[in-house]
Amino acid sequence: MNLKKFVSSLFVLFLLFGCSQRKDNTQIIQKYNAISKMMVRNALTERTGYKWLKDLLKIGPRLSGSPGNFKAVEWVKNKMKEIGLDSVWLQKCKVPHWVRGNIEEAELLNARGKKIRNLHIADLGGSIGTPPNGLVANVVEVKSFDELKMLGTKAKNKIIFFNEKFDYGEINTFKAYSKAVKKRVYGAIEAAKVGAKAILIRTVGSAYDNKPHTGNMHYAKDIKKIPAAALGAIDSDYLSDVLIHHPDYKIKLKMNCENLPDTISYNVIGEIKGSEFPNQVIVVGGHLDCWDKGVGAHDDGAPALQTLEALDLIKRLDLKPKRTIRCVLFANEENGLNGGKTYGKYADTVKSETHIASIESDRGAFTPRGFSVKSDKNTLEKIKSWLPVLNNALIDWVKPGGSGADVGQIKKVKASIGYVPDAQRYMDLHHSDNDTFDKVHPREMELGTAAIAILSYIISQEGL
Ligand SMILES: [Zn+2]
Secondary structure (H helix, E strand, C coil): CCHHHHHHHHHHHHHHHHHHHHHHHHHHHHHHHHHHHHHHHHHHHHCHHHHHHHHHHCCCCCCCCCHHHHHHHHHHHHHHHHCCCCEEEEEEEEEEEEECCCCEEEEEECCCCCEEEEECEEECECCCCCCCCCEEEEEEEECCHHHHHHHHHHHCCCEEEECCCCCCCCCCHHHHHHHHCHHHHHHHHHHHHCCCCEEEEECCCCCCCCCCCCCECCCCCCCCCCCEEEECHHHHHHHHHHHHHCCCCEEEEEECCEEEEEEEEEEEEEEECCCCEEEEEEEEEEECCCCCCCCCHHHHHHHHHHHHHHHHHHHHCCCCCCEEEEEEEECCCCCCCHHHHHHHHHHHHCCCCEEEEEEECCCCCCCEEEEEEECCHHHHHHHHCCHHHHHHHCCCEEEECCCCCCHHHCCCEEEEEEEEECCCCHHHHCCCCCCCHHHCCHHHHHHHHHHHHHHHHHHHHHCC
16 A cells, blocks of 8 residues: 555544544433433422431531531431432541630720720631630731731731732632632741731631631641631721721730540441442542531532432432442541541552542532543543533533542542532632521522532443
8 A cells, every 4th residue: 555545544544433433422412311301300300409408407517526517427327328329338537626615706995905896706717715814915917928927026916917808800719719718727827936926817708798707727836826716808897997097906805716636527428339330439429517607508518418419319210320329428628638538548449449430519509510620631531522411400611620629539530520510609608607508599509419410420321
């Protein structure tokens, strides 16, 4: 064969291969189109997960080590048994045990110590309390760690007020959050280094109200531990204004939160055993714990229950997955990630099974947008090719990106996937008193359930 002929036959082969791949994909789309529409219709009609959510949230907050956390573990375990999953079990893990206590007060005082008014605060998770009678100090406002360092000795014995605003102009609210959250996580360490007595941070959230967001904070070895709390957005602006005119005003902080010895909690796990390849596992999950402000409706009650309802939805439609679909509701995502780490270690070392995909739902339960995928290019392209089916649940895109804190702990997996709903309202709510049942819309939540069920079911049938 001469070179010209060789090249043209290669071209024909290439076209044939392309056509057959397209044909394959058309068949796959046809195969799952009707099923996916049934899933969407059933989820929207039955609202099963939404009803579960109402019930689960009656327990109250579910912070690691709290009575609510233990009740929630029992609730989920019973629900998994009730819906008839093939196996249900608990996976034990050690968790921190921080309690807020019942005193969480901030008073603005004038220079003579007379009370002007109360300020709305929320202790940061992991913070130590103040002395029993509280602490009083002058306040210094800064916008950044750089400004803090420039204060030098002026920071000594003061309450440092980190007043960096949430970037309202950033369209990606998670990006704005990750920028603003640094002062919450590391503020107490940086302020203690320059001799501060305590810190107040402008709440890390997008709502303009006086319901401050809590969240995890760190201390560092060999650096003094100082109390840390978040201040409401409205009060932050008020305080900033007051300090311009009255830099000699003080704040009295009184907090009785404390760190108790570590305790235990559990990942709650249930699965539908695969009919042909039971040792190939698709994990779907979210975290069961939540902060103790609000009741963790969007973070992460509804999203976690979407992943559980995905299994129920598959059962309701009498579908039989070829590969195992396993729901893991993780312990302790908020203040330690010990549930995710424990499961990840198990998944990466267990000899009898292979994890092919993991899907996390931990970004609220708003209208579906997409799936963010960490995998090799071919796997990503394969998942992308199912977009016309996923679109039945309003999924518009499949893109490379991060998955989630918990499933991200499973390292030996072909595809680590994050379910991505709309994120414009999430940062108004999470970790605050705003995160309650009335903020969850049944249609938005159930569309997410359907999206997760469709993707996990197709993976279970087609593999990756
Ligand atoms: Zn979360």
